[in-house]
Amino acid sequence: MSLLVVGSVAFDTVETPFGRAERVLGGSATFFAFAASYFCKQRLVGIVGNDFPRAILDEFGTRGIDIAGLTISRDGKTFHWTGKYEGDMNAAQTLGVSLNVLGEYKAAVPEAFRDSPYVFLANDHPQTQLDVLAAVKGEPFSVADTRDFWISEEPKLLEKVLGAVDGLVLNEHEARLLTGEKNLVRAGMDIMKRGPEFAVIKKGEHGSLLFSSEGTFALPAYPLFDVRDPTGAGDAFAGGLMGYLAASGQRSLEAVRRGLTWGTVCASVAVQDFSVEPFRRVTREQLNTRHDAFMHAIRF
Amino acid sequence: MSLLVVGSVAFDTVETPFGRAERVLGGSATFFAFAASYFCKQRLVGIVGNDFPRAILDEFGTRGIDIAGLTISRDGKTFHWTGKYEGDMNAAQTLGVSLNVLGEYKAAVPEAFRDSPYVFLANDHPQTQLDVLAAVKGEPFSVADTRDFWISEEPKLLEKVLGAVDGLVLNEHEARLLTGEKNLVRAGMDIMKRGPEFAVIKKGEHGSLLFSSEGTFALPAYPLFDVRDPTGAGDAFAGGLMGYLAASGQRSLEAVRRGLTWGTVCASVAVQDFSVEPFRRVTREQLNTRHDAFMHAIRF
Numbered sequence: 041m042s043l044l045v046v047g048s049v050a051f052d053t054v055e056t057p058f059g060r061a062e063r064v065l066g067g068s069a070t071f072f073a074f075a076a077s078y079f080c081k082q083r084l085v086g087i088v089g090n091d092f093p094r095a096i097l098d099e100f101g102t103r104g105i106d107i108a109g110l111t112i113s114r115d116g117k118t119f120h121w122t123g124k125y126e127g128d129m130n131a132a133q134t135l136g137v138s139l140n141v142l143g144e145y146k147a148a149v150p151e152a153f154r155d156s157p158y159v160f161l162a163n164d165h166p167q168t169q170l171d172v173l174a175a176v177k178g179e180p181f182s183v184a185d186t187r188d189f190w191i192s193e194e195p196k197l198l199e200k201v202l203g204a205v206d207g208l209v210l211n212e213h214e215a216r217l218l219t220g221e222k223n224l225v226r227a228g229m230d231i232m233k234r235g236p237e238f239a240v241i242k243k244g245e246h247g248s249l250l251f252s253s254e255g256t257f258a259l260p261a262y263p264l265f266d267v268r269d270p271t272g273a274g275d276a277f278a279g280g281l282m283g284y285l286a287a288s289g290q291r292s293l294e295a296v297r298r299g300l301t302w303g304t305v306c307a308s309v310a311v312q313d314f315s316v317e318p319f320r321r322v323t324r325e326q327l328n329t330r331h332d333a334f335m336h337a338i339r340f
Numbered sequence: 341m342s343l344l345v346v347g348s349v350a351f352d353t354v355e356t357p358f359g360r361a362e363r364v365l366g367g368s369a370t371f372f373a374f375a376a377s378y379f380c381k382q383r384l385v386g387i388v389g390n391d392f393p394r395a396i397l398d399e400f401g402t403r404g405i406d407i408a409g410l411t412i413s414r415d416g417k418t419f420h421w422t423g424k425y426e427g428d429m430n431a432a433q434t435l436g437v438s439l440n441v442l443g444e445y446k447a448a449v450p451e452a453f454r455d456s457p458y459v460f461l462a463n464d465h466p467q468t469q470l471d472v473l474a475a476v477k478g479e480p481f482s483v484a485d486t487r488d489f490w491i492s493e494e495p496k497l498l499e500k501v502l503g504a505v506d507g508l509v510l511n512e513h514e515a516r517l518l519t520g521e522k523n524l525v526r527a528g529m530d531i532m533k534r535g536p537e538f539a540v541i542k543k544g545e546h547g548s549l550l551f552s553s554e555g556t557f558a559l560p561a562y563p564l565f566d567v568r569d570p571t572g573a574g575d576a577f578a579g580g581l582m583g584y585l586a587a588s589g590q591r592s593l594e595a596v597r598r599g600l601t602w603g604t605v606c607a608s609v610a611v612q613d614f615s616v617e618p619f620r621r622v623t624r625e626q627l628n629t630r631h632d633a634f635m636h637a638i639r640f
Contacts, residue, residue, distance in 0.1 A: 128522060222428060224545075225565035245524075246546035247560055258560030258637050260547055265525035298640070337558050340598070340639060 043076055043286040044153055044180075045069050046085040046172045047162025047275075048142060049092075049110065050119040054314060056129060058268040064315035065096055066121060068162035068185065071272030074319040075279025075306035076160075077103035078327055079287040083153045085109035085172060089117035089141045108150045116141035129270050130244050131213070149175035156180055158286040161205070162275060163187045166197035173204050181291040183207040185278055191217050203235035207296070209278050211242045224249060225256060238296060240281075242274050242307075248300060252293050259300050262308035262334050269314045273307040276319075280306030301338075305331045343376060343586040344453055344480075345369050346385040346472045347462025347575075348442060349392075349410065350419040354614060356429060358568040364615035365396055366421060368462035368485065371572030374619040375579025375606035376460075377403035378627055379587040383453045385409035385472060389417035389441045408450045416441035429570050430544050431513070449475035456480055458586040461505070462575060463487045466497035473504050481591040483507040485578055491518050503535035507596070509578050511542045524549060525556060538596060540581075542574050542607075548600060552593050559600050562608035562634050569614045573607040576619075580606030601638075605631045 052066030069086050076082055081104045090113060100107050122136035147168045154177050161169040161184035169184055176182075182205045190198055191214060198218075202208060208231055212224055219230040224241055228251035231239040238252040245267070250257040281303035285295055305327060312318045352366030369386050376382055381404045390413060400407050422436035447468045454477050461469040461484040469484055476482075482505045490498055491514060498518075502508060508531060512524055519530040524541055528551035531539040538552040545567070550557040580603035585595055605627060612618045 223565050223567065225563045229565070243546065246543065247558070249560075249563060255633075256563040256637055258547070258563055260549075260558035260560050263525045263549060263556040263558055265523050265529070267523070301640075333555075335640070337556055338638070340601075340635070 041080065041157045041286050041289050042083055042155075043080050043158040043160065043282055044083045044085065044149075044156035044172075044176065045072050045076070045160045045162060045282075046109075046147055046149075046168065047072060047160075047164050048119050049084075049086045049088050050121055052271060052315065053120070053122040054124070054269055054271050056125040056269050059314065061269070061314035063120070066271060066315060067119065068164070068275045070316065071275035071310060072160060072162050072279040072282070073100070073105045074103065074316045075276035075310065076283030076286070077105060077319075078306075078324050079280075079283030079302070080104075082106065083109060083156055085147055085149055085153065087111040087113060087141050087145045089113050090115070091117050106153075109148065109153055111145070111148065113141040123271070125270060129267060132271065147171045147175075158282060159183070160278060160282045161185065161201070162278070163190075166190055166194045166201045169201050170197065170204065173201075181206050181285065183209055183278070183282060185209050185274070186214065188214055188217055199234065202231070205236055206291070207238045207240065208236045209240040209242065209274075209281070211244070211274055215239075215241045228256065238293060240300065242277055244270065244273065248277070248304065250297060250300060252296075254293050257297055257300075259304060260338060262304050262330070263337060264308050264311065267311045270311050271314075272316070273310045276310035277303040277307035280304070301334060302331065305334055308334075341380065341457045341586050341589050342383055342455075343380050343458040343460065343582055344383045344385065344449075344456035344472075344476065345372050345376070345460045345462060345582075346409075346447055346449075346468065347372060347460075347464050347485075348419055349384075349386045349388050350421055352571060352615065353420070353422040354424070354569055354571050356425040356569050359614065361569070361614035363420070366571060366615060367419065368464070368572075368575045370616065371575035371610060372460060372462050372579040372582070373400070373405045374403065374616045375576035375610065376583030376586070377405060377619075378606075378624050379580075379583030379602070380404075382406065383409055383456060385447055385449055385453065387411040387413060387441050387445045389413050390415070392418050406453075409448065409453055411445070411448065413441040423571070425570060429567060432571065447471045447475075458582060459483070460578060460582045461485065461501070462578070463490075466490055466494045466501045469501050470497065470504065473501075481506050481585065483509055483578070483582060485509045485574070486514065488514055488517055499534065502531070505536055506591070507538045507540065508536045509540045509542065509574075509581070511544070511574055515539075515541045528556065538593060540600065542577055544570065544573065548577070548604065550597060550600060552596075554593050557597055557600075559604060560638060562604050562630070563637060564608050564611065567611045570611050571614075572616070573610045576610035577603040577607035580604070601634060602631060605634055608634075
């Protein structure tokens with residue numbers, strides 16, 4: 041089934057202990073869509089500037105990502121994030137943000153996208169997330185991500201998002217910031233009280249936790265020894281989860297659990313090189329092989 | 341089957357954001373033995389001072405821990421560790437160490453203990469660990485723990501220990517220090533080259549990793565929301581693992597994997613209150629219930 045994603049499509053300039061990548065493809069929706077493209081067709085809503093390469097637009101198409109909802113601005117430049125990872129690479133240091141066309145963006149969901157049964161609201165302004173949810177007909181299965189900036193700056197709008205979605209996916213720092221709870225189990229339980237049916241707390245190299253009415257589910261990360269650039273790992277994680285659910289037409293908590301194993305595998309692919317490079321190389325067959333290895337590493 | 345443990349029996353003075361405990365029962369062998377006592381009978385080798393309470397010696401006995409190998413010094417005082425946990429409580433800050441009777445201790449393994457088929461060398465001087473291994477007859481299944489101090493101060497002796505044991509259990513900081521590898525998967529693989537058949541890297545609230553010739557196995561921690569004092573969690577983890585193996589008479593890698601789930605559960609009990617208090621309250625039935633909950637939280 042079709043999966044709609046709204047979020048940023050961007051250029052990233054990233055430095056890690058393993059190298060530097062200048063103005064490469066990035067953005068929350070991009071990493072999400074590249075990962076989910078192994079599972080299902082997608083519909084992308086977002087905006088890029090007049091500097092965005094035609095070749096990449098074509099690449100989205102080749103991956104089964106419909107860009108009819110991607111506004112290509114004539115007047116501005118593409119959102120550009122500059123960041124750095126040091127030490128154990130668990131947290132990005134933002135060195136610069138040029139919002140550019142993203143600054144004034146109002147999400148426009150094409151008519152043809154409004155019957156999407158699966159919706160992912162990647163990290164974006166909560167108002168954009170609410171606008172997209174309002175535009176979609178019926179009762180889509182909707183999951184949102186967010187980040188520290190929106191938690192601090194738009195808490196009321198974000199609460200509305202939490203009341204409207206089926207699930208929330210966020211990292212451990214964001215979960216602590218959102219709830220004021222240091223302990224992640226308490227944080228997860230607190231998020232549950234705010235509306236969503238489930239919450240996933242991503243812990244990077246330490247795996248993830250799923251909270252729902254059926255209790256807590258814990259998943260380790262895929263054990264990796266070659267992490268080169270963590271950018272986009274969380275978005276790719278969500279892409280694997282939502283891609284799996286949309287492809288199989290499921291939305292049960294049991295299916296979310298299984299989806300998290302695919303999210304884990306997609307995140308482990310994303311971090312092995314800069315930008316979306318790993319996804320340009322990895323085949324679905326290789327993804328399956330890694331998933332088998334992961335299940336072997338966690339299963340009894 | 342009988343499980344021999346050598347390590348420290350101590351007094352701890354601990355401060356955490358949740359309170360302070362003054363001169364309470366602690367030590368690597370103590371936490372290990374209290375956890376393992378849910379599974380099998382044990383033989384304890386170590387030393388305490390003339391200030392050690394008779395009531396606690398009796399408590400060891402009640403738990404099926406044979407203290408015929410516990411020297412009670414007439415001339416000195418019991419080893420005393422003072423430490424503090426702050427913030428996310430992932431690492432202890434040592435404020436003071438009074439070695440006391442531990443300073444001059446030479447391990448003496450009673451004749452009756454020398455047929456032990458399972459041996460755990462809790463954190464201790466590597467020479468003590470080697471002496472105990474040499475004293476035990478036959479081919480016991482042996483696992484060692486260690487800590488930063490011995491890695492830095494006695495690297496050669498520690499290498500000998502690694503060459504002599506079946507398994508090594510250590511925390512992530514120690515694994516990084518021992519191998520010089522930041523990445524834990526690389527660290528685990530490096531440890532494997534030094535002799536042991538398997539290595540377990542404990543990551544505290546983030547679970548554990550098992551390395552062996554059969555690849556890597558990853559386990560999350562038990563999701564807890566009431567951590568009051570992490571002291572002894574790693575020792576209790578090893579106690580659950582070794583207790584399970586000794587009780588079932590197993591030593592296969594598959595059994596080690598299952599044992600790690602019991603270790604995880606024992607560690608989750610240990611951190612819920614100061615000293616060994618949680619083990620004074622928790623029944624085997626409650627341990628089983630928590631293990632069921634844990635398996636539910638990680639199993640597919």
